[in-house]
Structure formats: structure tokens, C-alpha cells
């Protein structure tokens with residue numbers, strides 16, 4: 065049984081990277097899968113958050129899901145903190161995951177920065193909570209941006225170690241499901257989840273630094289395009305985006321050593337649903353002064369309907385809260401029996 069799960073943190077304004085790398089793919093997957101899309105507010109508090117802003121940002125991410133075209137009647141849209149099984153399973157996974165595994169996570173190193181002693185324990189344990197978010201639904205597919213690849217590998221490691229550590233007990237209780245790994249068939253309780261990191265825009269880079277990913281928590285607003293930016297703001301940010309002085313090459317191969325140019329061409333290609341080579345067939349040999357206004361127009365054309373719908377939805381917070389509450393109820397109906405199984409497998413509760 066295939067099931068899709070993914071989440072977005074309510075930490076600041078959603079970016080073009082979140083839209084192209086994640087949310088737009090969520091929309092595409094709902095055609096043929098059962099999907100669960102979550103606003104992961106408990107992840108957000110691994111870094112300091114203002115409580116009122118956190119609530120607003122939670123509604124705003126939910127609004128973006130809906131505005132982009134996710135159907136909350138056919139699928140499930142909710143926020144993480146409403147379904148307490150996420151936290152409960154995360155504790156079990158904290159006891160399955162090894163310190164050494166988490167020590168290798170690059171996101172922790174980047175987010176903790178130099179003052180690692182002062183990072184929250186939650187920031188360190190973040191990937192175990194993420195594994196719980198996915199596995200509490202026994203989800204098989206997770207659409208994400210490239211930056212989350214390492215966390216998904218860890219999710220598989222946690223599932224596999226849980227399955228191994230408790231294999232006798234899982235068999236005794238008759239709770240195993242069969243899974244195919246290469247040519248082998250193994251049995252376990254949790255599936256080994258597949259990341260879905262495909263197509264263009266798996267990693268949109270900062271507009272100020274072509275080696276850094278675009279992030280909603282980046283302190284520089286000029287580094288990113290927010291979904292809710294006005295047409296003027298989008299045009300200004302693209303105009304100010306860092307580039308090199310050369311004109312655009314005529315083929316994608318010519319972008320190899322030019323991270324900023326590659327990023328802008330990649331964004332254009334993703335927005336237009338074209339290959340980079342096709343974009344360069346049109347803009348090869350032209351200067352950025354000509355390419356940037358075309359890119360800005362395209363970005364406005366794609367984002368403004370989404371932003372408009374988001375604004376309309378956010379104006380009625382009660383409506384969004386209703387959708388989140390309904391989604392949480394349906395998510396709980398899946399999560400509660402899984403958590404009950406886990407308690408029996410592990411031996412928690414009499």
C-alpha cells in the first residue's frame with residue numbers, strides 16, 4: 065500500500081524554493097496517491113519562535129498548500145502538534161537512533177552554527193521526529209527537496225533498526241509486513257520509505273550566494289523570493305540577484321562553473337516547465353540585463369495567483385483552523401493504531 069507524507073515548517077515566509085522543490089510536487093502526487101501533508105509546527109520550535117507568529121505562520125503554510133491546489137477533502141492537511149502520536153513515536157525513535165548517526169547530519173551543523181553547545185536538544189533530535197512524522201503513517205513515499213535527502217536516509221536507518229531490534233516480537237505479534245529490498249524479501253513493521261527527489265528545482269539556491277540553498281529562515285530577505293512578495297519586490301530581488309558578468313551560454317553544459325547563472329536558468333526552467341537547454345536556446349548569448357526581466361515576469365505570472373489565493377484564505381483563519389482540525393482527526397485515526405502497535409512491540413504499557 066503506497067502512502068505519501070511530507071511536511072513544511074512554519075518558520076517565516078515560504079519561498080520559491082519551498083514552492084518549486086516541495087509544494088508543487090505535493091500537488092502533482094495527489095493525482096495518483098493517498099497523501100498526508102503536514103505543517104510541522106513542532107519542528108519549528110527547535111529554533112526560537114514568537115508564539116503568535118508561529119500560529120500565523122502555521123495557518124499561512126496551510127493556506128499555501130490549499131492555494132497551490134492540494135485538496136483537503138481527498139487528502140489530509142493538518143498541523144503536527146494536533147496529533148500527539150508524532151511526539152510519542154519520536155521518543156521511541158530517540159531511543160532507536162544512535163548519537164553517531166545524528167552527529168553526521170549536516171542540517172544540524174548548519175543550523176547550530178559555531179555555538180553548538182547552545183543549540184537545543186530538539187534541533188539535534190530533529191531527524192528522529194521527522195522519521196516519526198513519516199513512519200507514524202507507515203508512509204512509503206516522501207516528496208522533498210534535495211536538502212532533506214540525508215534525513216530520509218536516516219529515516220530508513222531508524223525503520224530498519226527498529227525492524228531488526230524487535231524482529232522476534234513483531235513476528236510473535238503477527239505485525240510484520242513484507243518488503244522487497246533489491247532481490248531480497250524481508251519482513252518488518254515499518255516500511256523503508258523512498259524519498260521522491262526528482263525533476264527540476266530539487267535545490268533552488270540563494271539569490272545572494274549561488275552555493276547556499278534558498279531558505280525561508282535566511283536573515284537576508286534579498287536572498288529569496290517569498291510566495292507573498294509583490295510583483296515589484298520580485299522584480300527588484302531578481303534585478304539585484306548576484307550574477308557573473310558573462311552573457312548566458314547557449315547550452316546547459318556552459319553553466320557548470322557558474323552557480324548563480326545555473327540557478328537563475330534553473331528557476332526559469334522550473335517555472336516554465338522547460339529543460340534548461342530549451343531556456344538557453346532562447347536566451348543563449350544574451351546578457352542578464354535582458355534575461356532577468358523575463359525571469360521576473362515569469363515568476364510573477366506563476367506566483368501571483370497562488371499568493372492571491374493565499375491572501376484570500378488567510379483572511380478567514382477560522383476556516384483554515386477548521387480544515388486543520390478535520391485533517392488532524394483523520395490523521396489521528398491512522399496514527400493511533402500504529403502507535404498502539406508500537407507500544408505492544410516495544411513493551412510499553414501493560
Ligand code: ATP
Nearest residue numbers: 073075081085086208209266267268278279280281
Ligand atoms: P528553514 O530555513 O526554516 O529550514 P526551509 O526553506 O528549508 O526553511 P523547510 O520547511 O525546512 O523549509 O522545508 C520544506 C520543504 O521545502 C522540504 O521538502 C525542503 O527540502 C524543501 N526546500 C527547502 N528549501 C528548498 C530549496 N531551496 N530548493 C528546493 N527545495 C527546498
Ligand code: MG
Nearest residue numbers: 073211279280
Ligand atoms: Mg529547511
